[in-house]
Amino acid sequence: FLATFPTVKDLAEAPEELLLKCWEGLGYYSRVRNMQKAAIQVMEEFGGVFPNTYEGILSLKGIGPYTAGAIASIAFGLSEPAVDGNLMRVISRLFEVNLDIGNPSNRWAFQEIAEMLIDPDRPGDFNQALMDLGSDIESPVNPRPEESPVKEFSAAYQNGTMHIYPIKKPKKKPTPMKWRAFVIQDEKGRLLVEKNTQADLLSGFWHFPLIRDFSTVGESIDLFEGVAEDNSTYEINQNIPLEVQFESLYKMKLQPTRILPKTVKHIFSHQRWDIELQCATFLGTLEQHATRTLQWVTKEEMAQLPQSRVQGKMCELLASQELL
Structure with a gap:
């Protein structure tokens, strides 16, 4: 990291993808984004001097x-x-x-x-x-x-009160969340990845397309919210199969192969993710989406993109099954 960004100026001017790639796998991604914002402040407000x-x-x-x-x-x-x-x-x-x-x-x-x-x-x-x-x-x-x-x-x-102090209430357990990751290959064997442009845990990173699975969650909300082609929001009933939700959101008709029996588990500070991987093929032309950044990449090209630890775990599972 220091070799890539030896000065505050280098850090302040760094492209986001390079910044995230250098921070890859460390977690707490908001820290490196804030670090860059602080570097920009040092340059603009303090004349480059901390x-x-x-x-x-x-x-x-x-x-x-x-x-x-x-x-x-x-x-x-x-x-x-x-x-x-x-x-x-x-x-x-x-x-x-x-x-x-x-x-x-x-x-x-x-x-x-x-x-x-x-x-x-x-x-x-x-x-x-x-x-x-x-x-x-x-x-x-x-x-x-x-x-x-x-x-x-x-x-x-x-x-003799060491066992009492400090007073600290137990932490709230992370919220369990189920996801389906779609591992899509085209006729050339390239993989479909998406850049997350939302301001959330994986913002700025590339990953396999993910769909939240609400089917086993006892929530009062029974609707899945997506983004339509004209940027308006629309809703899909949670009982609709996830592959159908995917096809509607991404405008792609899939040829599902299989869902891996093993899932990927990852714990954030306040969420516990359980991700199942569905491998499928797509024979057609990838549509350009106004609200989604999609790209076909080779295994080698994907390795050059900034990826979260979640994506890394998914790739490791695929490799262990000789699917990547």
Whole structure:
């Protein structure tokens, strides 16, 4: 990544496809997009020089209070705490703070405590020390408080309440979602891929066409929304077979071969995807779509396109079945 974008200017001016290709497989794709937006800000608003104040750093796209505090203290020696989960865990146990550390609205309390504790002469070392303390000794699971250098000051250790703190409600389980991926080949053996132009998890990446499967979801909504040729929206009943939905959306008549018995599973932070792959052939001319970016590519050409980890897993499954 650094070899491709050695300067802030290079990153700011990078084409999206090259940017995503270099970030391929790392996940959290919004981060690299925000990184580029921040690089553009540095070039346009700060004359190409990274800001050296907390407020300036915080103004950059994708940088929140924690990252701003970490950069300000470690890179510039500013007395700004870097309040992350590790630091909140340590503070929660030190002072038996009865606030849920998973609730963003409670962050201010830990921020104020950290501001009182931080060493103004060595703020970077202070922040890094508490991060390390929280990730190693004061860990979320199986902490070793007897080894903690601050145990004599820890209210939770002294009062035997380490098992109570920090207070944190369980995370909501990821929402399960079923999808059908259409692995379409033409008479030349090329594969059909689509560039995702929607502002969602796979935005900007190329992948096999995907159709959401609502048939096993107990939702009150029983309609599938698509995009018509004239850009107007239309709806398809969820009970219509997915291949029929595909043919209607993509204006293609398929010759289905088979659906693979094994599915691809992928977990995002808030969604759990289960994708079945349907292999099919298409003998005809690919129509140009005003709302969809479709392309026939060889296996080698597809490898040059930016692909998400989801697409990578689908290709791995196909390769294991000697279908790719």
